[in-house]
Amino acid sequence: MGEIIAIMNQKGGCGKTTTVVNLSASLAVMGKAVLVVDMDPQANATTSFGIDKTNLKHTVYSAISGEVSIKKATFPTFIQNLFIVPSNISLSGVGVELSKLDNYHLVLKELLKDIKDLFDYILIDLPPSLGIITINGLVASDSVIIPIQAEYYALEGVADLINTIDLVESRLKSPTPIKGILLTLYDTRTRLSRDVYRELKKYFEGKERVFKTVIPRNIRLAEAPSHGKPCIVYDRESNGTVAYLKLAQEILDMEN
């Protein structure tokens, strides 16, 4: 029975896509069957696996709009055990279309029912907003991972972010527990990173789990997507690769 995890934060550029791509690849390399669902019209997760977003027969939008089943929009990647439901700019119009439905927030949840049992983990990449796409992602998920970059604006947005998740839960009667807070883009050399990390731990103490694994700022993580590969394939030894393998292990250890 697969676990569906949304990777979410309305703050832009905090490492959502980088986490989806590298965590999914790490879990796959550890032998888990993994599906990535790219729910961002920017389709950064899609291209990170070397897929041409302008030349797709079916995307997540084809499934959401009812043109094809989600199975038809599921493709293998070049990594064993790792599959993807790709995206492209066609998804950007879906917010307006879905808003006309009564159960607009259940569409993705219903779609994923058909394939949930085929995978151990399903990771959903979301855009930096709180619109209908993100709400669909939250409602469809069993849990959510919140990447927070080690910078001031990101820290400032935390209270609003937690309120928003609570609001979605109470209004739509669909709880999505936080699996963990993930500190990303941590630069060991700067006082700013250390200050933000200390504040975050204080803020969440006794409330939510903050992953022990911290993702360092590592240029190889930023270079890998331009080669269409997750970092574990691009540079097996880099700090970025090691950090995401550790995160995958920390998540697997939580299961037991």
Add this chain to the structure above:
Amino acid sequence: MGEIIAIMNQKGGCGKTTTVVNLSASLAVMGKAVLVVDMDPQANATTSFGIDKTNLKHTVYSAISGEVSIKKATFPTFIQNLFIVPSNISLSGVGVELSKLDNYHLVLKELLKDIKDLFDYILIDLPPSLGIITINGLVASDSVIIPIQAEYYALEGVADLINTIDLVESRLKSPTPIKGILLTLYDTRTRLSRDVYRELKKYFEGKERVFKTVIPRNIRLAEAPSHGKPCIVYDRESNGTVAYLKLAQEILDMEN
């Protein structure tokens, strides 16, 4: 007659807010009368001037919803010549409210008519999305500055971004010329930054202006917001401050 400039890019974390805050402060220090309109519910621009977003009498939302005039929602900052229409999380519901109006895309444009002549420059900070808030920002503006970070995902999104701006122009019959492409978070030490810069210049050659000024990655720019000050106040000598002063000068030189 003030020029209204939108700072826009749906890619998250590319330096939109950092550009609005530091470019506006630079123009103000050079003697221009400047207004910042914070159209992001995250309200990062608001707090960057030391304003408490949880304790605001009026915000941009109060003006958009018709509760008060935009003048009543305009406040001075601690920097001479620099004013702000602040924001907070109350703005996040505006998309749904505006979508019910026929002329949903003209609301901000109409509001700013009342105060446009009081300022030399009005800079609009926008969220990382292509929703109704961003469309209002584009339609209300005389021109748009597009910050693009020197990283791969940002480069990948450029074609979709330009298509989207063109689409807004043709559908809503409201042209917003691109004032310039601004390279941000440029790290002189990495090959990635140099590669992205070269690709961007090639992509826009003969089509759009790429500002000569490049904004370097500079930790002082990321630290300044935690002190509630633009970088020119926080650290006058830093590379970040100097770069935004140069950008302001390059924009003023374009006028003549």
